[in-house]
Amino acid sequence: MAGAVLNKASLPRALQRASVDMSTSVKAARIRPFHCQSNWPSTAPVGVDATRWSAPAQSHIWNNFQPAAMPAFVRSRRAFSTSPTSQHGHIDPPKPGEERHVTFIDKEGLEHTFEVSDGDNLLDIAQDNDLEMEGACGGSCACSTCHVIVESDHYDKMEEPDDDENDMLDLAFGLTETSRLGCQVKMSKELDGLRVRLPSMTRNLQASDFESK
Amino acid sequence: MYEQLPVPYGLVRFGVAPDHPEVKNCIEKFEEVASSPRFLYIGNVTVGRDVALKSLKPHYDAMLFSYGASEDRKLGIAGEDLKGVVSAREFVGWYNGLPQFQALEPALENGEEVVVIGQGNVALDVARILLTPVDKLRHTDITEQALETLSRSRVKSVRVVGRRGPLQAAFTVKEVRELMHIDHVQFEPINRSLYPPDIKKLPRVQKRIGEVMLKGTPPLSSHSTNSKSWALDFLKAPEQMNASSANSRQLSSIDFTHQTFAPDTDPFSKTAKVLPTEETSTLPASIAFRSVGYKSTAIPGLSDLGVPFDEKLGIIPNDQYGRIINPSTGPGSLTAGHVHGLYCAGWVKRGPTGVIASTMDDAFTSADVIIRDWESEVPFLNSPESDKSTGLGWYGVKDEVIARGVRVLDWGDWLRVDEMERLRGKNVGKEREKFVEVEDMLEGAGFVNFSRRG
Numbered sequence: 001m002a003g004a005v006l007n008k009a010s011l012p013r014a015l016q017r018a019s020v021d022m023s024t025s026v027k028a029a030r031i032r033p034f035h036c037q038s039n040w041p042s043t044a045p046v047g048v049d050a051t052r053w054s055a056p057a058q059s060h061i062w063n064n065f066q067p068a069a070m071p072a073f074v075r076s077r078r079a080f081s082t083s084p085t086s087q088h089g090h091i092d093p094p095k096p097g098e099e100r101h102v103t104f105i106d107k108e109g110l111e112h113t114f115e116v117s118d119g120d121n122l123l124d125i126a127q128d129n130d131l132e133m134e135g136a137c138g139g140s141c142a143c144s145t146c147h148v149i150v151e152s153d154h155y156d157k158m159e160e161p162d163d164d165e166n167d168m169l170d171l172a173f174g175l176t177e178t179s180r181l182g183c184q185v186k187m188s189k190e191l192d193g194l195r196v197r198l199p200s201m202t203r204n205l206q207a208s209d210f211e212s213k
Numbered sequence: 214m215y216e217q218l219p220v221p222y223g224l225v226r227f228g229v230a231p232d233h234p235e236v237k238n239c240i241e242k243f244e245e246v247a248s249s250p251r252f253l254y255i256g257n258v259t260v261g262r263d264v265a266l267k268s269l270k271p272h273y274d275a276m277l278f279s280y281g282a283s284e285d286r287k288l289g290i291a292g293e294d295l296k297g298v299v300s301a302r303e304f305v306g307w308y309n310g311l312p313q314f315q316a317l318e319p320a321l322e323n324g325e326e327v328v329v330i331g332q333g334n335v336a337l338d339v340a341r342i343l344l345t346p347v348d349k350l351r352h353t354d355i356t357e358q359a360l361e362t363l364s365r366s367r368v369k370s371v372r373v374v375g376r377r378g379p380l381q382a383a384f385t386v387k388e389v390r391e392l393m394h395i396d397h398v399q400f401e402p403i404n405r406s407l408y409p410p411d412i413k414k415l416p417r418v419q420k421r422i423g424e425v426m427l428k429g430t431p432p433l434s435s436h437s438t439n440s441k442s443w444a445l446d447f448l449k450a451p452e453q454m455n456a457s458s459a460n461s462r463q464l465s466s467i468d469f470t471h472q473t474f475a476p477d478t479d480p481f482s483k484t485a486k487v488l489p490t491e492e493t494s495t496l497p498a499s500i501a502f503r504s505v506g507y508k509s510t511a512i513p514g515l516s517d518l519g520v521p522f523d524e525k526l527g528i529i530p531n532d533q534y535g536r537i538i539n540p541s542t543g544p545g546s547l548t549a550g551h552v553h554g555l556y557c558a559g560w561v562k563r564g565p566t567g568v569i570a571s572t573m574d575d576a577f578t579s580a581d582v583i584i585r586d587w588e589s590e591v592p593f594l595n596s597p598e599s600d601k602s603t604g605l606g607w608y609g610v611k612d613e614v615i616a617r618g619v620r621v622l623d624w625g626d627w628l629r630v631d632e633m634e635r636l637r638g639k640n641v642g643k644e645r646e647k648f649v650e651v652e653d654m655l656e657g658a659g660f661v662n663f664s665r666r667g
Contacts, residue, residue, distance in 0.1 A: 134242075137569075167421075171568050171570060
C-alpha cells in the first residue's frame with residue numbers, strides 16, 4: 001500500500017493529500033503535527049462510518065471513493081479543529097454573484113483557494129476546509145493559534161486590529177508587520193482575492209541518536 | 214492518560230483565571246481527543262503512589278511525562294514562613310478549587326496592604342482577583358468559598374514588586390491592560406526614566422506594554438470614595454520579611470534592597486542584569502504573595518526507569534524535542550542518549566513558562582518525535598530486551614490498582630462529574646460550580662460510600 005507509486009502531481013489536490021496520508025512508508029517529510037493526523041481509526045468496520053474520514057467538501061473525487069477499498073488507517077487531514085460539539089466552523093456557500101476568493105498558503109507552501117461568503121472569518125474557512133489552523137480559544141481572540149500572515153496588499157484595506165487582537169498577536173510565533181488573527185478577519189468585497197500564509201514553526205526535528213545505529 | 218485527580222485538564226481548570234473563560238475554550242479540543250476510541254482516561258490514580266512506574270513499564274511501548282510543575286520557587290529569605298506569606302500558586306489553586314489548597318484561608322480581612330513578589334502573569338492574576346469588585350466574579354467558575362472570602366477582603370492596595378525593570382518583566386500586555394480597566398482602581402504612575410526617551414523605538418511587544426503602563430489609569434473623580442490602587446515596583450529585591458511587634462508570627466512589612474542595572478548591561482534589553490545597591494526600603498504588608506515561578510519535581514520511581522531529574526532547572530532532561538535523555542545512555546561512553554520509549558512535554562520538559570500557543574506547539578513537537586521514532590523503528594520501552602511490551606497498557610495493572618482500594622474514574626465518570634458541576638453552577642448563576650474536594654468529585658461521579666485507603 002504505497003502512495004509512492006502514485007505520481008502525486010498528476011492528481012487533483014484532495015487526492016494528492018489523501019495519497020500522502022495513505023502512504024505507510026517512513027518519511028520525515030510526512031510527519032505533521034499530531035493535530036492533523038487525528039480522525040481516529042474507527043473501531044467500527046471500515047466503511048460503516050464514512051464521515052469519519054470525510055474529505056473537503058469540494059472534493060467530488062474523494063466522495064466517490066469506495067470506502068471498503070481503503071485501509072482502516074487512512075487518515076484525512078481533518079484536525080482536532082472540527083468537532084461535532086464545536087460552535088465554530090459552519091460556513092454557508094456564497095450566494096451566486098457574491099463569491100469571494102481567499103487563498104491560504106499552507107506550511108508546505110501549497111496554495112488552497114476557496115470561494116466563500118462575506119462575513120466568513122478566516123479561522124472558520126480554514127477549519128471548514130481541513131487546513132492546519134488551530135483555534136484553541138474557539139475564535140474568541142484569547143490566544144494566538146490562528147495567526148496568519150497577509151501576503152497580498154489587502155492588509156491595508158482591513159480594519160486595524162484592535163487592542164485585544166494586537167495583545168494576542170504579541171504572543172504569536174513569527175509575528176510580522178502584516179500578521180493577523182484568522183478569527184478576526186472577516187471576508188468582504190474589499191478582501192476578494194485575499195492571500196494569507198500560515199506561519200510554520202521551524203521544528204527541524206532531529207533524529208534520535210539511535211536511528212542511525 | 215493517567216491523572217492524579219479525579220478530574221482532567223490540570224492548569225486549564227486550576228490555573229487559568231476564572232475571569233478568563235474564553236481561554237478555557239481549548240477544552241473543546243481536549244474533549245475531541247478524549248472522544249477517540251483509542252484514548253483511555255484513568256483518573257484519580259497517582260502514578261508513583263497508586264501504581265509504580267516500573268509496574269507500568271512492561272505494558273507500554275512508550276510513556277510521556279507531562280505532569281507539569283507542582284511546586285513553587287521559594288525566595289529563601291528570613292521571615293518567609295510568617296503567617297500572611299502566601300504562595301501565589303496555592304492562592305490560585307485555592308480560588309480555582311484545587312482540592313489540595315482548600316484549607317488555605319488567606320486572611321484578606323487582616324489588612325489593607327498587599328505585596329506581590331514577582332512580575333509574571335500569575336502575579337498579575339493575583340492582583341486582579343484581589344482588586345476586582347467581587348460582584349464581577351460571581352458569574353465566573355470561581356469557587357463559592359473564594360467568593361465568600363473575597364467579599365470580606367479589606368485589601369485596598371496591591372504592589373507588585375520585581376527585581377529588575379519593566380522591560381525585563383515576564384507579564385504580558387493583556388494582563389497589564391486588564392488591571393488598568395478595573396473600575397475605581399488607580400494605577401500609581403511608573404518612573405518614566407525606566408523607559409527610553411523614545412518608546413516607539415522599542416520592539417513591538419515591549420513598546421505596546423510600555424504604552425499601556427505609561428498611559429496608566431484615568432484620574433479618579435474627586436467624589437470617588439472606597440477606591441483602591443495598584444502599583445508596579447521595579448528594581449527591588451526582597452531582603453527579609455518582618456513580623457509585627459504585636460504578633461511575632463504575623464507578617465507586617467518587607468525589607469527590599471534596591472537594585473541597579475549592571476554597568477555592562479543595556480537596561481532596555483530583555484536580558485539586562487541587575488546588581489544590588491546600598492539603598493534599602495520597607496513596604497508595609499499584611500499579606501505577601503510569593504510569585505517567583507513554579508518548579509517541577511521528580512515523581513517517585515523515575516530513576517527506576519533510568520530517567521534523571523534536573524533539580525536545578527526543575528525539568529526532566531530532554532533533547533528539546535521531547536526525548537528524555539540520560540547522561541549514561543548515549544551511544545558513546547561520554548555522550549548522553551535517549552532513554553528508549555520515554556518522552557516528556559509541557560512544563561516538565563521546558564520549564565514553567567509560556568502561554569497556550571507555546572505549550573501547544575511544544576506538545577505537537579513531542580508527539581511528532583514519538584511518531585518519527587516509531588516509524589524509524591528505533592528501540593522503544595521494552596524493545597532492547599528480547600521481550601516486547603505486553604501491549605496491555607492499563608489493563609496490565611488495573612487489578613493491582615483496584616485491589617489497593619483506589620476508585621478509578623474513566624471518561625464517562627468525568628462526564629458525569631462535569632454535568633453535575635454545570636448543574637450546580639446553574640443554580641447559582643455560574644458556568645459551573647466546581648467540586649473542591651476529591652470525595653465530592655467521586656460522589657459526583659456516582660461512587661458512593663467509597664473510602665480511598667480503607
